[in-house]
Amino acid sequence: MQDLSARDAPPWLRPRAAYVHVPFCAHKCGYCDFASLAGADHLADRYLDALERETAAKLGEPHEVDTIFIGGGTPTRLDVAGLERLVATVRRWLPLAPGGEWTVEANPGTLDADKADVLARAGVDRISLGAQSFQPKLLTALERNHRPEEVGRAVEIVRDRFPRWSLDLIFGVPGSTLDDWRADLEATLALDPSHLSCYGLVYEKGTALWKQLQRGEVAPVVEDVEREMYELVIDRLESAGLHMYEISNYARPGHESRHNLVYWANDAYWGLGLGAAEYVDGVRTVNTRDLQAYLKRIEAGEAATGPKEQLDPEARARETAMLMLRRTQVGVDRDDFRLRTGYDFDAMFGPVLARFVAEGLLEDDGRRVRFTHEGRFLADRVLCEVV
Ligand code: SF4
Structure with a gap:
């Protein structure tokens, strides 16, 4: 780390x-x-x-x-x-x-x-x-x-x-x-x-x-x-x-x-306030959504966060691909994906990618993978399989 x-x-x-x-x-x-x-x-x-x-x-x-x-x-x-x-x-x-x-x-x-x-x-x-x-x-x-x-x-x-x-x-x-x-x-x-x-x-x-x-x-x-x-x-x-x-x-x-x-891009961010989600150093936390609990815990000098979720590297890479795919113009850039996750996109998603490209839902120019026009309508299905 x-x-x-x-x-x-x-x-x-x-x-x-x-x-x-x-x-x-x-x-x-x-x-x-x-x-x-x-x-x-x-x-x-x-x-x-x-x-x-x-x-x-x-x-x-x-x-x-x-x-x-x-x-x-x-x-x-x-x-x-x-x-x-x-x-x-x-x-x-x-x-x-x-x-x-x-x-x-x-x-x-x-x-x-x-x-x-x-x-x-x-x-x-x-x-x-x-x-x-x-x-x-x-x-x-x-x-x-x-x-x-x-x-x-x-x-x-x-x-x-x-x-x-x-x-x-x-x-x-x-x-x-x-x-x-x-x-x-x-x-x-x-x-x-x-x-x-x-x-x-x-x-x-x-x-x-x-x-x-x-x-x-x-x-x-x-x-x-x-x-x-x-x-x-x-x-x-x-x-x-x-x-x-x-x-x-x-x-x-x-x-x-x-x-x-x-x-x-699955980048890190601070989250502050009631119900706020945060992603720092690969760890996700979410504050309580109960206002009284939030106030009391902070006033007592405690954190207001619920359980921490630390994804393993592969799950984090899958989540990163899913989030990046939402960017319809940029999609997933293979080099950027490898830099951020340490994983090779094709090694991880090769068969899934080939199937969605064949179905006309994703397009692949060798560097980037992104949704086709048709793919945007079925984005939930594609993203679900990716993650
Ligand atoms: S109650 Fe209405 S205005 Fe308030 S956060 Fe929800 S959607 Fe927005």
Whole structure:
């Protein structure tokens, strides 16, 4: 195992990225499986104390990073004073390298000019806005509590202050048609985003929407229509200059999320806050998702992490291949794979690769392996076999 403290340790061992979680939300959306909760705003100050304490204990000293992502939850649910405290903690412990990327997630209903000013002044240069849909009936189905017009208003606030920003959309919402999805894409493109994340709805076990599905109160969009929705997003965004660079992500050249590329390269990252995952020196840990437990453990001077997971080298190599394949433009570069994992890609995946190439799901130019257009639709099946 290489020495983590070595300044020249590679980025898959020594983190050059950090994820910071803020769990507060105005309301719990029906599909949400994130570590988030409504009605806990009175705990915000205590949470920010604990977050700083956890960060200090974990890092020991400030660590320069290339990317920071503050997600949630809804970071912009914090008030101006809370946001000031949050960015001060991040700046103190995680100084951003020159040219680095600092993203904050925002909800259209909770972002205002004052909060955006706090973020911009601190050095945040990228905002990720959770739009999800522009149609009241679909926002209602998702139990989102913002209105479609609030997205446009939030974009105006963001556009004036940040060089880069992104919108999140969800397709396959129960009750939605291909025309609904087309209308959502056109409403999105009218705002001229440089980055989009478009996810097919997942009925995560235990969520309110999943319970509605179990009770037969909602019906999922049929598979063929969902495929058409995915096809539409790829084609329409491509024609608008937003290229797919990951299974669910699209960007103008140079506007890709550098932080998310860290995850898809299987590089190391710090994870701080409720439910935050971390990957350091080949070891994965996840903090508790129970807010009271998180606060009590950190306040008692304990770590808030659950069990550690250390993958053996072969499992880590398989996971690396699976993550790298998600990058639809880059795919797996054989030399990079060998450098990072110590394994030869063909020795590990030769028969699987040959079969998927023969089926037309993967393409292989001798240096790189990546999904074909058809392969993107069956990505889950391919990735499952790889890992
Ligand atoms: S705003 Fe985001 S994190 Fe909060 S409940 Fe909704 S989906 Fe979950």
